[in-house]
Amino acid sequence: MRRVVVTGIGALTPIGNTAEEYKKALFEGKSGADFITHFDTEHFKTKFACEVKNFNPEDHFHKREVRRLDPFSQFALVAAEEAMKDSGLDLEKIDLDRAGVIWGSGIGGFHTIEEDITEAALAKPGHRYSPFLIPKLISDIAPGHISIKYGFRGINYATVSACASSSHSIANSADYIKLGKADIIIAGGSEAGIVKAGVGGFSSLKALSERNDSPQTASRPFDKDRDGFVLGEGAGALILEEYEHAKARGAKIYAEIAGSAMTADAYHITAPHPEGLAVTKVMELALADADVTKDDIDYINVHGTSTPLGDIAEIKAIQNVFGESAYDLNISSTKSMTGHLLGAAGAIEALACIFAIQEGLIPPTINHFTDDPEIDPKLNLTFNKTQKRTVNNVICNTFGFGGHNTSIVIKKIS
């Protein structure tokens, strides 16, 4: 059986603009939330989000390119470039026909949709639409751009499953490499959804925290007073490579993508199944796929978005799967720091899992103030402070609107 390892990483997040900065911020327990600067929030119920800071597209792209790239593609290219450099891959020496890109985004070019459609709606009849409208907004343009940049001619498409998008990207990529259909795939995801329609739309779904008097403490998964998620933006990239291929070129290996699983709630468009049935199933299937038992798992990086229903359903599912062993786990939601990056969440959280393995540290669930009586107090939710622990096997969960569930098992390479 072919094995899949991670040989390069890149991140552009609300708490750090490189993988290294992101790692440091995670273990420091830093919040990325602040008042929104992308637009005037006067008439919005939620006035804060986790924006990427100090990002100037012209530092990365020619002015002409900037106009052709929606921010979600800019984020994708920047994170992918960091991961490619980190991997040390030599484009002259690899088989480009066996190198692919599978990239997730929940929405795609949300800035473009909002700006261009608004312009069209206000225009006179006969308005000419920008020729860049379609190629800027479609979700698959990000993997398209990445492949153009590196000449990767293998498998290439986008995964779209809302907040599970980039986990589907990682799961699909790993499976294709195992099946022998590719040797290298750039996996991950990006999202740039902090636009009026994004905040307004999630707000109407009652999904967003409205804690405007304290943005930094708004994302508080598992806290009794959690009131919704905090919208984030950014990207995460992972170079997935077949193990022997990586060894042969003497690559630095971060961890192994040991297994994964994907299920659906088949229940409701936005609400999670209250008993977490399909979430239970997805973790069981992922453990089996990775050929590990529940007792092998040290840490679960949960979806844990800080919504009243979602957090409880996931905890129930974890207890269904792990039983008494659940008490031995470290569990944490790094969304307490990064906010919810939607289609990029799975990618940056997979990176958080890799850092946990690498450093022997569990990134915390920050902003814990009050215990929720509905959550078993014997569970270790890694509240407020990073904890030390040798980490050999991790589960990374992400779920998306539409009822999509993904669970990935990441393993230390011995």
Place this chain on the structure above:
Amino acid sequence: MSEIADKVKKIIVDKLGVDESEVTPEASFTNDLGADSLDTVELIMEFEKEFDISIPDEQAEHIQTVGNAIEYLESQQ
């Protein structure tokens, strides 16, 4: 230089991200200024917006150089 020519140059510099010195009347959008077919459609749109006119596609096809654009737009005033 006419006011129209000034505005045309400004649009081209802005949209194609080229240096002003490159924007000579003879310069072809695609051969000299690095535009592709999508950029040229966008340039036409910008001219329409700036001068508040509608440029029919059959005319737009003939606007290949900076000079073509200035000439056409001057003829429309």
